[in-house]
Each structure stands twice: as C-alpha cells, then as structure tokens.
Amino acid sequence: MAQMSRDLAIDLGTANTLVYAKGRGIVLNEPTVIAVDSRTKGVLSIGEEAWQMIGRTPGSIVAVRPMRQGAITDFEITEQMIHVLLRRVGVGRLNRPKVLICVPSAITAVERRAVKEATRRAGASACYLIEQPMAAAIGAGLAIHEPVGSMVVDVGGGTSEMAVISLGGVVAMRAIRCGGFDLDAAIQGYVRSTFGVAIGERTAEAVKMAIGSAAPFEDEPDAEVRGREVSTGMPRTVVLTAAEVRAAIEEHISQIVVATTTCLGDAPPELAQDIMYEGIHLTGGGALLTGLSQRLADATDVPVHMVDMPLECVVLGAGRCIESFSKLGALFASAER
Numbered sequence: 001m002a003q004m005s006r007d008l009a010i011d012l013g014t015a016n017t018l019v020y021a022k023g024r025g026i027v028l029n030e031p032t033v034i035a036v037d038s039r040t041k042g043v044l045s046i047g048e049e050a051w052q053m054i055g056r057t058p059g060s061i062v063a064v065r066p067m068r069q070g071a072i073t074d075f076e077i078t079e080q081m082i083h084v085l086l087r088r089v090g091v092g093r094l095n096r097p098k099v100l101i102c103v104p105s106a107i108t109a110v111e112r113r114a115v116k117e118a119t120r121r122a123g124a125s126a127c128y129l130i131e132q133p134m135a136a137a138i139g140a141g142l143a144i145h146e147p148v149g150s151m152v153v154d155v156g157g158g159t160s161e162m163a164v165i166s167l168g169g170v171v172a173m174r175a176i177r178c179g180g181f182d183l184d185a186a187i188q189g190y191v192r193s194t195f196g197v198a199i200g201e202r203t204a205e206a207v208k209m210a211i212g213s214a215a216p217f218e219d220e221p222d223a224e225v226r227g228r229e230v231s232t233g234m235p236r237t238v239v240l241t242a243a244e245v246r247a248a249i250e251e252h253i254s255q256i257v258v259a260t261t262t263c264l265g266d267a268p269p270e271l272a273q274d275i276m277y278e279g280i281h282l283t284g285g286g287a288l289l290t291g292l293s294q295r296l297a298d299a300t301d302v303p304v305h306m307v308d309m310p311l312e313c314v315v316l317g318a319g320r321c322i323e324s325f326s327k328l329g330a331l332f333a334s335a336e337r
C-alpha cells in the first residue's frame with residue numbers, strides 16, 4: 001500500500017534548517033552545513049551528518065555553509081540541499097508530499113519560481129512559499145488576519161528581516177545582510193587585530209553567546225578564549241571583557257537597530273500606532289543576544305517582546321499553516337505570486 005504523504009514545512013535558514021511534518025511537529029533541526037565533493041560539486045550530506053564526515057574522508061570533501069550570504073543565492077546548491085533534505089525525511093517515489101517553504105520576503109519572482117521548481121524536482125507533489133516574517137508572525141500567535149498592524153523583527157545567522165504585517169500581508173519591510181554570523185566575524189576580527197591571535201568561528205560564537213551584548217548589563221563577566229598567535233603559531237589564551245565584545249559588535253547592532261526604526265517609519269501612521277501599543281515581536285536566534293530587545297525598545301520607544309521559541313518560531317508558523325491548509329489557503333495564494 002502506498003504510504004500516506006505527510007505535508008512538510010521547511011525553514012532553510014542561513015544558520016539552521018528545520019523541517020516540520022504535518023501531525024508530527026519538528027522532525028529535523030540541524031545546522032545548515034553541507035559536505036560537498038569538491039571534484040563533482042555533488043552534495044554528499046547535510047546537517048550534523050555533514051559535520052561528522054569531516055576529517056574522516058579523503059581531502060576532496062569539504063564542509064560549507066551554503067546559505068551564508070543570505071538565503072538562496074546559489075540555486076544548484078539550494079536544489080541539491082532540498083533534494084537531500086527531502087530524502088532525509090522520507091520523501092521518495094511513493095511519498096510525494098505538499099511542501100511549504102519559508103522564503104525571505106526580499107526574494108525576487110525569478111527566485112520564487114526557481115525554489116518551487118527545485119522543490120518539485122526533488123519529489124514534492126506541490127510547492128508553496130510563505131514569507132518568513134509572515135510565518136514568524138503566525139508562529140508567534142499574532143492576529144495576522146485582523147486589520148491591525150503587527151511588527152516582527154527576525155535576527156538570523158546571515159540576515160535580519162523587519163516586517164510590518166496587516167490583513168495577512170506585508171505592508172512594510174526591510175531586509176539586511178547582517179546577522180549572528182557577522183557578530184562572530186567581528187569578534188574574530190577584534191581579537192586578531194588587538195591581540196594578534198586567531199580564533200575559530202565557533203569559538204567566537206561561543207564568546208558571543210556567553211558574554212556578548214547589545215547594551216550594558218549587571219555583573220558583566222569576562223571570557224577566556226584560546227587561539228593561535230598569528231606571528232608565532234603558538235597557542236595563546238586571551239581574556240575578553242563584556243565591554244570590549246560589545247564594542248566589537250556595535251557596528252552591526254546599530255545596523256539592525258537602524259533597519260528596525262526605518263521599517264517602523266515606513267509603516268502607515270495607523271499601523272504604526274497599533275505597533276506602538278502592541279509592541280514589536282523579536283524572533284530568530286540572534287534575538288537571544290543579551291540586551292538586544294532593550295536596544296530596540298530604547299531606539300523605537302515601543303515595547304519589544306521576545307517570542308516563545310525564537311529559533312523555531314518560523315517553522316512552527318509554517319507548520320501551523322500546513323495543519324490547516326484550507327483555512328489559511330488565502331495566504332499561500334498571495335505568497336505564490
């Protein structure tokens with residue numbers, strides 16, 4: 001007997017990929033890393049498995065973050081990723097589900113078509129798109145169909161998106177290529193230029209999560225980091241204060257703050273008033289940075305609420321859509337342009 005196809009929702013983020021299966025919830029949540037055969041350019045594996053292959057294989061295999069520069073720039077890779085991803089969650093000849101993909105709202109019509117085609121070629125019986133801020137708003141439980149303005153700020157790995165939503169549509173938006181990865185790179189750059197020490201990107205990310213901040217906080221701790229002295233190649237430990245890490249990432253934080261205030265400024269006055277009352281909903285892994293919500297609240301003079309599950313919010317919103325395809329069908333029509 002043919003297996004029943006479970007509809008899927010996919011958030012292919014620059015940092016993390018999540019898949020939601022209808023009736024089951026999140027079935028895959030892994031870093032967006034792929035192992036590529038450098039000779040054939042074929043994708044061998046994705047996610048945790050891609051990490052596992054590194055160092056255990058001949059030198060022709062490399063691990064990369066394909067979406068790093070903002071989602072969906074390299075279509076060949078995107079198509080292969082979707083293909084491998086669908087196989088991983090059981091899509092095959094006998095199981096051809098409908099798939100809903102979360103895409104950045106800045107995506108062009110050509111890119112939309114390419115994503116949909118790639119997904120169908122990878123085995124989906126149909127592919128629908130939903131704009132990420134819309135999915136995030138649904139995931140956060142906002143009343144998106146009401147004639148009331150809501151604002152979502154999503155700080156991801158490679159990008160940050162701000163959107164004002166009303167009556168199921170995006171009314172104003174800003175998207176910048178600046179996210180958590182840029183903060184990590186800024187910390188790496190600071191340690192290198194100040195101490196002459198090279199640290200890895202994962203070390204920099206760990207420092208950011210441990211003591212990074214967008215605004216001063218109480219009892220700021222220091223962090224010890226191990227790296228390699230550039231001049232001698234010898235291992236060295238340096239101590240970083242929370243204040244110097246904050247200064248190192250400030251340039252990027254202020255970009256996120258400015259994009260948020262500009263987006264709010266672009267909203268029609270009535271909707272802006274709703275938002276002043278309702279507040280801004282902050283999501284994405286980058287939103288977890290200490291003090292970011294405070295900075296946004298200070299700059300906009302609007303209350304900022306962190307959503308319940310910032311890393312899962314987008315896929316959970318898309319998941320809610322596939323759970324009730326018929327009820328939310330109008331959304332897809334608009335997103336399907």
Ligand SMILES: Nc1ncnc2c1ncn2[C@@H]1O[C@H](COP(=O)(O)OP(=O)(O)OP(=O)(O)O)[C@@H](O)[C@H]1O
Pocket residue numbers: 012013014015016017071154155156157158159160179180181205208209283284285286287288289290310311
């Ligand atoms: N506690 C934390 N403090 C600061 N940053 C964090 C924290 N936890 C996760 N992050 C950062 O969140 C980012 C990943 O967020 P997320 O999974 O929302 O991105 P994504 O959806 O894959 O990216 P994008 O939306 O740009 O495509 C990473 O840069 C990670 O370092």
Ligand SMILES: [Mg+2]
Pocket residue numbers: 013014154156157284314
């Ligand atoms: Mg995201």
